[in-house]
Structure formats: structure tokens, C-alpha cells
Amino acid sequence: MKTVIQTKNLNKTFGKDDLKVQALNNVSISINEGEFTALVGPSGSGKTTLLNMIGGLDNPDSGNIILNNQEISELKKSEMTTFRQENIGFVFQAYNLIPVLSAYENAEFIMLLQGTPKKERETRVMKLLADVGLEGKEHNKPGQLSGGQQQRVAVARALAAKPAYILADEPTANLDSKSTTDLLDLMYTLNQEEQMTFVFATHDQRVIDRAKRVIYIDDGKIVKDEIR
Amino acid sequence: MGFMESRVNKMIDLEVGSMQIHSNTFDYDNDISNTLENQEALIQLLNNTEGISAFTTRFVTEGSAVTAHGQNGIKVIGVDPQSELQTLKIGERMVDGTFLDSELSYPIVVGKKLAEELHLKLKSKVQISFTNVDASQISKNFKVCGIYGIGNDNYENYNVFVPNDRINRLTGLNARHEILIRTNGDAKAITTSLKGKSAGNLIQSYADRYPEIAYMEEMMGTSMFILMSIIVFALLFGIVNTLTMSILERKREIGILQAIGMKAGRIRIMIVMESVIYGLIGAPGGVILGYFTILYYGHFGFDLTAFGEGMSAFGYDPVLYLSLDTKYYFIYTGYILFATIIGGLYPSRLATKLNPISAIRAI
Numbered sequence: 001m002k003t004v005i006q007t008k009n010l011n012k013t014f015g016k017d018d019l020k021v022q023a024l025n026n027v028s029i030s031i032n033e034g035e036f037t038a039l040v041g042p043s044g045s046g047k048t049t050l051l052n053m054i055g056g057l058d059n060p061d062s063g064n065i066i067l068n069n070q071e072i073s074e075l076k077k078s079e080m081t082t083f084r085q086e087n088i089g090f091v092f093q094a095y096n097l098i099p100v101l102s103a104y105e106n107a108e109f110i111m112l113l114q115g116t117p118k119k120e121r122e123t124r125v126m127k128l129l130a131d132v133g134l135e136g137k138e139h140n141k142p143g144q145l146s147g148g149q150q151q152r153v154a155v156a157r158a159l160a161a162k163p164a165y166i167l168a169d170e171p172t173a174n175l176d177s178k179s180t181t182d183l184l185d186l187m188y189t190l191n192q193e194e195q196m197t198f199v200f201a202t203h204d205q206r207v208i209d210r211a212k213r214v215i216y217i218d219d220g221k222i223v224k225d226e227i228r
Numbered sequence: 229m230g231f232m233e234s235r236v237n238k239m240i241d242l243e244v245g246s247m248q249i250h251s252n253t254f255d256y257d258n259d260i261s262n263t264l265e266n267q268e269a270l271i272q273l274l275n276n277t278e279g280i281s282a283f284t285t286r287f288v289t290e291g292s293a294v295t296a297h298g299q300n301g302i303k304v305i306g307v308d309p310q311s312e313l314q315t316l317k318i319g320e321r322m323v324d325g326t327f328l329d330s331e332l333s334y335p336i337v338v339g340k341k342l343a344e345e346l347h348l349k350l351k352s353k354v355q356i357s358f359t360n361v362d363a364s365q366i367s368k369n370f371k372v373c374g375i376y377g378i379g380n381d382n383y384e385n386y387n388v389f390v391p392n393d394r395i396n397r398l399t400g401l402n403a404r405h406e407i408l409i410r411t412n413g414d415a416k417a418i419t420t421s422l423k424g425k426s427a428g429n430l431i432q433s434y435a436d437r438y439p440e441i442a443y444m445e446e447m448m449g450t451s452m453f454i455l456m457s458i459i460v461f462a463l464l465f466g467i468v469n470t471l472t473m474s475i476l477e478r479k480r481e482i483g484i485l486q487a488i489g490m491k492a493g494r495i496r497i498m499i500v501m502e503s504v505i506y507g508l509i510g511a512p513g514g515v516i517l518g519y520f521t522i523l524y525y526g527h528f529g530f531d532l533t534a535f536g537e538g539m540s541a542f543g544y545d546p547v548l549y550l551s552l553d554t555k556y557y558f559i560y561t562g563y564i565l566f567a568t569i570i571g572g573l574y575p576s577r578l579a580t581k582l583n584p585i586s587a588i589r590a591i
Contacts, residue, residue: 057487057585078491085489096484096588110488157488 003066004165004197005031005054010063012049012220023049024060025220031165031213034195036188038202038211046220047201048169054199055167056084068164085113089158093170095150097142097157103129103149104138107156114161128156132186148179155186165197172204184210234549236444240434241317242378244441245284245408246415249431254405260289261361263403265428270407273425279413282314285404287395291358293338293388297347303387304358306395306404315410318376318389325350325374328391335391336370339384340377348372356388366398379545456560460567467503467571475499475579482579483587492580499579503572504565511564515557525550 012024023046031037031054039047052058053065056072065072068087075083090096097106104125111121129138132152142150151171158166168187172180188210190196200207208214216224240246249270254262264270267285274283287306292299309328313319319327328335336356338348348354350372357367370390378384396402411418419433435442475482485495529547 052585055487078493081486081489081491084487090487092484092588096480096487098481098484113489113491113494161489 001032001034003030004033004068005029005199006064006066007050007054008064008066010050010053010060010065012046012053012058012060022220024053024063027063027217027220027222029215029222029225031197031199033164033197034191035213036191036198036211037213037215038200038208039215039217040203040208041217042203045217047217049220050217051167051169051199051201055088055090056080085110085161087164089161089163089166091151091154091158091166091168091171093173095142095147095154095174097150097153099142102139102141103134103145103153103156106142106153107160110157110161125156125160128159129153131190132156133182146179147174148176148182151175151179151183152186155183155190159190159196165199168198168200168202170202170204171200172202172207177206180204180206233448233551234545236441236448238378238380238545239438239441242321243316243380243383244434244438245315246411247409247419247431247433248437249407249409249426249429250405252428252430254430258288258290258405260359260399260401260405263401263405264407266426267404270426270429273422274407274409277418277422279411279418281410281412282311283407283409284308284311284315285392286312286406286408287392287399287401287403288405289358291356293342293346294355294357295346295348295352298345300342300345300385302342302356304356304395305387305389306392307389308392312389315408318378321376321378323375323377325372327374327376328389330373332371332373334368334370334394335373337374337376337389338372339387340375341381341384342386342388343372343375345385348375350375356390360399361401368398379547452556456563460563463564463567464571467506467568468574470506471499471503471572471575472578474502475575475582479582479587480589482582483584483589486582486584487588495580496576499576500569500572503568503575507565507568511561514564515561518552518560519557522550522552 006029008028010024010027011022014021014023021044025046027046027050029050039050041047049058053060054067056065056067056075059073067083070083070087072080072083097103098109101109107125107128108121111124116124126138129135132155134149134152134156137145137149140149142153145153151174154171155166166187172183175183184207187198191198200211202208212228214224214226214228215222216226249264251262251264264285271285274280284307287304289304291302291304293302307328313327322337323340325337327337332351336354338346338354342348346354352372353369354372355367355369357365360366376384392404409415415433416435419431419436422431425431435445482495526549529549531547533546
């Protein structure tokens with residue numbers, strides 16, 4: 001199976017002198033295509049830092065990150081931006097939709113950046129919104145949608161670019177129980193049916209229970225890697 | 229703009245005309261005998277020249293005006309009232325009486341300032357003295373038939389108008405010292421075309437004869453440029469401040485755009501475009517508002533009578549009639565759009581320098 005995410009001996013330290021915190025300490029992981037992985041650990045354990053690194057949003061102090069066969073430390077800033085656009089889908093805890101754009105426009109936006117033709121955009125966005133259960137809500141602005149619905153738009157946006165994998169940082173933290181179950185069902189279905197790779201940073205037990213692989217992190221170190 | 233332009237126009241309309249002709253030596257020796265050369269041929273030349281709408285021939289000498297209340301050095305200008313009024317707009321500036329339209333045997337029109345100095349009213353007597361060709365002193369009592377007020381204390385205090393025929397009668401001279409010309413074309417071009425066509429006489433445009441007017445015209449452009457630069461500079465700060473605040477408020481959205489793959493160049497263009505849109509909305513609004521403001525004050529005038537005393541001392545009209553050449557509307561719109569582009573650069577750079585991780589976390 002193809003490896004889409006690989007890190008080797010990642011180290012990252014924040015702060016200086018007495019306030020120095022080692023967020024990652026020699027972290028090496030390898031995630032294959034089609035995995036449904038949860039990065040688990042208490043607050044401050046380093047899971048979000050690791051997620052940012054494999055999302056190309058942050059750089060390690062030392063170590064290597066190879067994403068979809070590309071060593072990202074070799075990439076310039078603009079190349080990294082293009083790489084993110086083409087390979088990585090993000091789902092954030094606070095949804096982070098553009099408030100002035102409708103659900104349709106939010107999902108379409110990344111395809112605009114990629115220069116996808118209008119017809120193709122329209123077909124794909126309508127299908128994605130239907131897949132995430134938002135048929136009829138295409139023209140609603142984020143403020144007119146519930147938290148669960150907004151997170152579904154975020155998933156549709158993440159999928160729109162046809163990424164190699166999706167990174168989700170505490171995607172269920174702001175959702176109620178039903179919305180969490182619905183969202184996990186959606187992601188699980190995408191993983192099962194389309195072999196989409198998901199990596200979650202979470203401490204939500206409901207997500208951990210659904211994950212096929214759970215990587216436990218504490219004090220910046222991987223303490224357990226459990227494949228179910 | 230109206231401030232300087234109205235001063236220049238006022239000088240041309242009321243005081244100096246668009247062009248002037250004197251004998252070649254008049255400026256060095258303004259003796260009463262130093263009259264125009266070949267006057268008849270000169271008049272014929274002017275009558276046949278295109279672009280000249282009117283001209284007036286004048287007798288000019290210096291003398292003094294005396295009343296029981298005092299005396300003043302003056303310039304006595306002998307005029308043919310009809311052609312004088314066609315050439316200059318002084319008839320529109322009579323504050324009392326008429327411009328030599330009088331049955332009085334020796335009428336005189338004096339300036340408001342001189343009238344105040346010598347306590348002159350309509351029909352007041354004033355003794356005018358000047359030196360004749362033979363160096364004899366001519367003194368004659370004139371009666372005030374009109375008082376003009378053009379908002380220029382120096383001019384009003386110094387220049388008096390009398391009919392040419394009365395001057396001829398007193399001096400025995402039937403010659404003129406200067407011709408004032410009103411043009412309906414480019415005075416400078418007409419002057420150039422006439423140069424050398426009247427031997428013994430010096431033909432000058434207002435700008436040649438009164439360099440201070442040309443300087444004022446030049447100053448108009450320069451001062452407008454400086455003023456606009458200051459305004460544009462202030463505008464730049466406004467735009468930079470507004471956009472910077474707007475970016476800081478939208479940190480999160482910009483962070484998301486960066487995270488999902490919007491390149492720095494596109495973000496930069498987006499912010500600059502936003503700035504340009506501000507300009508595209510603001511500039512026409514400002515131009516329309518400015519146009520109507522200038523239209524209103526150009527018609528009704530901007531009354532600075534409260535400062536009129538000081539202004540007229542420097543030759544400025546206390547009622548300011550605003551005007552702005554059409555080209556400036558386009559120039560200023562261009563300035564504003566340029567400023568919006570420049571103003572958008574720093575905020576756009578700021579936006580691209582945001583760290584997407586901390587920007588996304590920003591509330």
C-alpha cells in the first residue's frame with residue numbers, strides 16, 4: 001500500500017530558556033493510503049503540532065517530512081502552498097468557512113484556485129454537497145447552517161480538491177452527539193468507499209472508537225501505535 | 229483653484245487686458261510725449277487680426293489728485309468709454325454712478341479706495357494735476373461721476389479714468405500711449421503673430437508685460453500639485469489604516485485561504501483590488517460632489533467678505549468664484565486610483581506575512 005505521509009525524527013521546540021517546550025521529540029510515523037487514523041493525546045501533547053507539520057503549515061526544527069512522495073523541506077513557500085492546494089484537505093475544529101460565501105461557494109473556492117472549469121466545478125460541488133447531506137442548502141451562508149452542517153461543508157471543501165489525504169483537527173469538538181455521529185459516518189463512508197485517507201487529531205472517544213489506527217502521543221513522543 | 233485663477237482672470241478682465249501695446253521706449257520714459265507710433269496703421273492691423281474681440285486706446289500719464297482732505301499720486305487714464313467697456317469689465321464693477329456716462333463737463337471715475345482716502349462721493353470735486361508736453365503744469369477740477377470697486381486696494385487707489393476728449397482738450401495732444409486688447413483666442417499666440425508688424429511699438433501679452441501673472445499661473449499648477457500631493461499622502465494613510473484594520477479583523481479568513489492553498493500573489497492581488505475598489509467607489513463620488521460644489525460656488529461665489537479688507541489689499545476678490553479645469557477631474561481621479569494601488573501594497577504584504585496557523589486560531 002502506498003505511503004502518503006511519512007515523518008522521520010521530527011523535533012520541534014517552542015519558547016526559549018525556562019519557557020522552552022519540546023512539542024515533538026523524534027517523532028517518526030508512516031501513514032498509508034486509505035487509513036483512518038487518530039492522533040490521540042492530552043492537551044499540549046503535540047498532536048496538533050504534528051498535524052500542522054504533516055499539513056505543511058509548520059516546519060520542524062529537525063527531521064524529515066515526506067508527503068505523497070515529496071520531501072517538503074525542499075519546497076519553497078509558494079510551492080508548498082500549491083502542494084497543500086493539490087494534496088491536502090483540511091477540516092478544522094471551528095469549521096473555518098468563509099462567512100461571506102455560501103456553502104456552494106465555500107466548497108467551490110479551492111477548485112477556483114486550481115483553475116477547474118466551471119462546468120466541472122458545478123457538477124463536483126453539487127455531488128459533494130449531496131454526498132455530505134446538504135442538498136438544498138447550497139445557497140445558505142455559514143451563519144444560516146448548524147455547527148454540524150458547517151462541518152459537513154468543511155468536509156465537502158476538503159474533498160473538492162481531490163486531495164491525497166484529509167487532516168482533521170478536533171473536527172467534532174464543537175459538535176453535539178448526533179452531529180458527531182453523522183460526521184463520523186460520513187467520513188467513514190468516504191474512507192470505505194473512496195479509500196480516502198483521514199488523519200484526526202482528537203481526544204474525542206467517539207472518534208477514537210471509530211479509528212482503524214490510533215497513535216498515542218504524550219509529551220511530544222509517540223507512546224503507542226495501535227492498529228485495529 | 230478659484231483663488232489664484234480668479235485673481236489672474238480678474239487682472240485680465242479688469243486691469244490689464246489680454247495684450248498691451250506701447251511705444252518701444254514707454255517703459256523707460258513714460259513722458260506724456262512718448263506716444264504710440266503709427267497709431268492709425270496699428271489700429272488697422274488690430275482690426276484685421278483674428279482672435280481680437282475688442283481693444284481700447286488710452287492716454288496715460290501720472291499726476292496727483294487733490295481734495296480738501298488730502299492728495300494722492302495717481303495714474304490718469306484717458307479712455308474712450310465705449311471701447312474701454314468692451315475691452316475691460318470695469319463697467320460691471322461700478323459701486324456708484326456710471327463709467328463716464330455723464331453730462332458733467334469734466335467727469336472722472338475713481339477707485340473706491342481713493343474715494344475713501346480723499347472723501348469723494350458722486351459729484352465731488354477733485355483737482356487733477358499732471359505735466360504737459362511743454363513741462364507746464366495742467367490742473368483741472370473734475371467731478372466724480374462714478375466709483376469703481378474691483379477688490380484691489382492698490383489699483384483703486386492709483387488709477388482714475390477720464391474721457392479722452394477732455395484730456396485732448398487740456399493737453400492739445402490727440403495721441404495715445406497704450407492699447408489694451410481683449411482676445412478670444414490664445415493671447416500669447418496672437419502676440420507672437422503680431423510681433424514685428426508694428427515698427428516702433430512693443431506688442432506684449434499679459435504674461436510678457438506682467439510676469440507676475442505668468443508666475444501666478446505657473447504657481448497655480450505647482451500649488452495644486454503640492455496640495456494634491458498632501459491630500460493623496462493623507463489619503464494613503466487612510467487607505468493603509470483602513471485596510472490594515474480590515475486585514476487584522478479578517479486574519480482568520482486570510483489564514484484559511486493560505487491554509488487551503490491560496491498563493492501569496494493572489495492574496496496580494498485580492499487586497500490591492502479591494503483597495504482599488506474603494507478608490508473606484510470613492511473617486512467618482514468625490515468628483516461628483518466636488519463638481520457640484522464648484523458649480524455652486526462658481527455661480528454664487530464663496531463669500532470671504534469677513535476677510536475682504538485683507539484680501540483686497542493683496543488684489544484678491546473677497547468673493548471667491550470657484551472653478552476647476554475639466555482636465556483636473558481626470559487627473560485627480562488618476563491620482564486617487566494610483567494612491568489606492570500604492571495604499572494597498574503594505575496591507576497586502578502584511579496579509580501574506582500572516583502565519584496561517586496563528587491566523588486560523590485568531591478570534
